[in-house]
Amino acid sequence: MAEKVLMKGNEAIAEAAIIAGCRHYFGYPITPQTEIAAYMAKRMPKIGGTFLQAESEIAAINMVYGVSSTGKRVMTSSSSPGISLKSEGISYLAGCDLPALVVNCQRGGPGLGGIQPSQSDYFQATRGGGHGDYHMIVLAPASVQEMAELTIRGFELADEYRMTAMILADGTIGQMMEPVSFDFAIKEAPEKPWAVTGTKMERAHNIINSLYLVPDVLEQKNFERYEKYAKVAENVALAEEYLMDDAEIVIAAFGIAARVAKNAVNAARAEGIKAGLIRPITLWPFPEKAFKKALGTAKQFISVELSMGQMIEDVRLATECKVPVSLCNRAGGMIPSPEQVYEAIKAAAGKAGK
Amino acid sequence: MNYKRITLLCGHYGSGKTNVAVNMALDVRRTHDNVVVADLDIVNPYFRTLDSRDEFTHAGIKLIVSSYANSNLDMPALPQEMYSLVDDRRLTCIVDVGGDDRGAVALGRISGAIREENNYDMFLVINRFRPLTPDAPSVLEIMHEIEAAASLKFTGIINNSNLGAETEPETVLSSLDYAREVSRLTGLPIVLTSAEKSIAEALSGKVDNLFPLHLQKRPVD
Numbered sequence: 001m002a003e004k005v006l007m008k009g010n011e012a013i014a015e016a017a018i019i020a021g022c023r024h025y026f027g028y029p030i031t032p033q034t035e036i037a038a039y040m041a042k043r044m045p046k047i048g049g050t051f052l053q054a055e056s057e058i059a060a061i062n063m064v065y066g067v068s069s070t071g072k073r074v075m076t077s078s079s080s081p082g083i084s085l086k087s088e089g090i091s092y093l094a095g096c097d098l099p100a101l102v103v104n105c106q107r108g109g110p111g112l113g114g115i116q117p118s119q120s121d122y123f124q125a126t127r128g129g130g131h132g133d134y135h136m137i138v139l140a141p142a143s144v145q146e147m148a149e150l151t152i153r154g155f156e157l158a159d160e161y162r163m164t165a166m167i168l169a170d171g172t173i174g175q176m177m178e179p180v181s182f183d184f185a186i187k188e189a190p191e192k193p194w195a196v197t198g199t200k201m202e203r204a205h206n207i208i209n210s211l212y213l214v215p216d217v218l219e220q221k222n223f224e225r226y227e228k229y230a231k232v233a234e235n236v237a238l239a240e241e242y243l244m245d246d247a248e249i250v251i252a253a254f255g256i257a258a259r260v261a262k263n264a265v266n267a268a269r270a271e272g273i274k275a276g277l278i279r280p281i282t283l284w285p286f287p288e289k290a291f292k293k294a295l296g297t298a299k300q301f302i303s304v305e306l307s308m309g310q311m312i313e314d315v316r317l318a319t320e321c322k323v324p325v326s327l328c329n330r331a332g333g334m335i336p337s338p339e340q341v342y343e344a345i346k347a348a349a350g351k352a353g354k
Numbered sequence: 355m356n357y358k359r360i361t362l363l364c365g366h367y368g369s370g371k372t373n374v375a376v377n378m379a380l381d382v383r384r385t386h387d388n389v390v391v392a393d394l395d396i397v398n399p400y401f402r403t404l405d406s407r408d409e410f411t412h413a414g415i416k417l418i419v420s421s422y423a424n425s426n427l428d429m430p431a432l433p434q435e436m437y438s439l440v441d442d443r444r445l446t447c448i449v450d451v452g453g454d455d456r457g458a459v460a461l462g463r464i465s466g467a468i469r470e471e472n473n474y475d476m477f478l479v480i481n482r483f484r485p486l487t488p489d490a491p492s493v494l495e496i497m498h499e500i501e502a503a504a505s506l507k508f509t510g511i512i513n514n515s516n517l518g519a520e521t522e523p524e525t526v527l528s529s530l531d532y533a534r535e536v537s538r539l540t541g542l543p544i545v546l547t548s549a550e551k552s553i554a555e556a557l558s559g560k561v562d563n564l565f566p567l568h569l570q571k572r573p574v575d
Contacts, residue, residue: 006483006517008368015485042486177368179483179517 007180009147009173010035010077013103014043016151017075019182021189022101023049024074026063028056028082031115032171033105036077057082061089061102068098069208071195073155077103079171080121081112083129090164091130095210097194097225099158101151102136103167105174108333116333117171119255120307125168126284126314133222135229137165137236138283140254144178150281152186159190161232168283170306172256172335232285239287240279241294243269247276249348250294252315253304254280256335261304264341273349283311291318299352301325302344304336355546355563357382358475360439360447360468362461363512364500365479366487367453370514374479374548375450376406377567383413386446392418392439394460395452396432403450405570432460440467455499465505475509477545480536482515482529490535497540510545511537512565521549523556530561 007015014036017025025040037053044051054060060076067074078086083104093100104125108118121129125138137157139150147169154165199205212218240258243265244250253261258279268275274297278290294301300323303312309327316325328344330336361378363371372395379391391410393403403410403419410417418435439447451461468474478500480493487493501507515529526549537544546565549557554566 004483004517004520005485005488006368006481007485011368011485039486177518179520 004179004181006177007144008035008175008177009141009144009169010105010175011039012144012147012180013077013151013167013169014039015182016148017101017155018043018047018049020073020152020155020186022073022075022155023047024067024072025050026052026054026060026067026074026076027078028054028060030079030082032107032117032174033077033079033103035174036103036105057085058089061086061093064100064102065089065093065096065098068093068100069096069196071192071197073101073159073189075101075103077105079105079107080109080118083121083124087124087130089130090136091128091132091134092210093164094130094134094136094225095132096208097162098164098208099162100164101154101158101167102164103169106168106170108331114333115171117173117256117335118306118331118333119168119170119257120310120331121168122283122305122307122310125166126286134225135163135232135284137161137163137232137285138168139165140168140281140283141173142255142258142279144173144176145180146281147173148180148182149184152184155189156187157236159192161228162194163232168255170256171333236282237285237287237289238281239290240277240281241290242277242279244276244278244290244294246274246297247294248274248297248299248352249276249345250298250301251275251277251304251341251345252280252291252301252311253277254283254311257304257306260336260338261341263338264345267338267342268345268349271346273345275345275349280311286314286318288318291315295319295322298323300348302328302341302348304328304341304344306335307331355381355565357386357446358473359443359445359471360449360474362449362451362468362474362476362506363479364451364458364461364476364504364508365453366481366484366493366496367457368484369453369479369481369487370516370548371453371479372403372450373567373569374512374514374565375448376403376409377548377565379410379415379448380413380568381565382446382448383415388445389414390416390418390439390445390447392433392436392447392449393420394432394436394449395457396420396460432463436464440464440471443471451504454496455503458500458504461504461506468506474506475545476504476506477510477512478508478540478542479512479514480533482532483517483525490532490539493536494539508540508542511540511542513544513547516549521553523553526553526557526561
């Protein structure tokens with residue numbers, strides 16, 4: 001597909017997954033991510049893949065566990081309440097060091113909440129969600145093009161580090177339509193000598209298991225996993241920096257919030273306010289270096305979020321609270337307007353000027 | 355364009371039915387009283403005609419939409435007022451039908467009365483740059499599915515080929531052969547080629563039956 005096509009964010013994820021070699025999709029419908037399943041249902045049978053609508057989200061994530069054990073690229077997708085259901089399975093994936101791609105096209109919560117876009121699963125995505133000491137690699141696309149690119153990156157990172165990669169999108173990016181190019185190089189999936197593919201009586205058999213009843217063995221497993229996480233933190237963290245060379249008022253925003261914030265930063269610049277934007281593309285690992293660097297000029301950070309304020313904690317940790325960090329937000333499915341963010345920048349600039 | 359009493363807009367989801375419906379309603383209103391826009395989209399609760407409510411109110415156009423649209427309820431409910439489309443023949447109606455065959459099922463509820471009155475057009479909205487309808491045979495497949503679900507036959511094609519904000523006049527020009535091939539395969543005429551206003555102006559004289567669209571600006575653009 002050299003020519004651009006016009007796609008919904010959800011469709012771009014599905015097509016990119018197919019390009020990445022994913023031939024197994026298991027899911028259960030939920031607004032606002034159902035187009036992923038609908039697209040897979042149409043495409044997978046035509047390319048010899050498997051689309052299966054499971055009886056529940058819990059069943060779907062356990063099917064992911066099964067296919068991942070065989071070394072194949074596999075994914076599932078859902079929206080917030082469905083991800084809560086999948087969280088047990090995600091913890092099991094982590095406990096077995098199995099790679100997988102999980103998409104969360106977030107909606108407002110808690111509980112059943114609503115169907116409009118939200119970013120209130122940030123804690124769940126970056127802090128676990130399921131039980132035990134583990135992390136996922138969390139990628140936050142801000143355009144339909146990035147939905148495609150980060151899906152492919154997600155599969156690559158998942159295989160490289162034997163982790164679950166999560167695409168943390170939201171209802172807006174999932175639903176909005178933008179032109180997409182699929183003209184990018186795909187890395188071959190690495191060898192997976194750990195996979196259960198049949199020994200052919202030529203090797204010892206592989207075991208996929210997360211049960212370790214001997215505590216010092218389990219402790220050692222956790223130590224090793226965290227050494228791996230340290231490498232991921234060093235190698236994978238990524239952010240886009242926009243007008244950050246001299247930024248005094250620094251917006252931190254990811255995904256759709258960053259799109260809105262960029263308009264506000266431009267408006268502030270037009271008024272002579274030195275505003276800039278750091279857009280974390282990986283939420284875990286959090287791109288701390290970009291924030292530490294910003295401390296050279298920053299007088300205040302503003303975290304713009306579609307939640308009651310979750311990423312703001314990582315902004316404070318990364319900046320060690322050396323300058324004030326405030327919140328500009330909407331919740332429950334509402335999106336901040338560029339004007340609301342601009343007013344927050346103006347107020348911060350006024351305070352910083354005194 | 356000469357509008358029939360009822361104009362039905364159907365097509366693959368994401369083909370641009372809602373944008374065409376909104377602009378068509380405003381166009382009909384210039385020559386007709388008692389204009390009604392009905393949103394029968396039970397598939398997608400995002401981005402709907404309801405987003406244009408203020409514009410419709412200002413233009414004196416009545417909007418019929420599910421009371422759950424744009425709410426936080428994911429309810430595939432049809433508005434009960436949809437029966438007025440066929441019961442009240444003083445109305446001139448533009449009907450935005452949901453995507454694919456699943457969306458067109460809703461239309462099946464009133465298709466008997468529409469056929470009986472026989473004063474309607476049903477247009478197939480197509481976009482060459484949608485990934486699942488890149489060629490005429492794939493359009494034909496979806497067209498047959500929609501006709502089966504709606505129990506109505508199409509009467510024409512609207513070529514709405516576009517690449518969103520990246521649409522150029524060449525984008526539309528490169529879709530003309532595609533639209534002609536769909537027309538040849540289906541035997542349906544291309545009644546309109548729709549494009550954003552500035553693009554349509556640039557195409558003036560090069561494309562027949564141009565229909566300029568005024569598009570809403572989004573806060574994330």
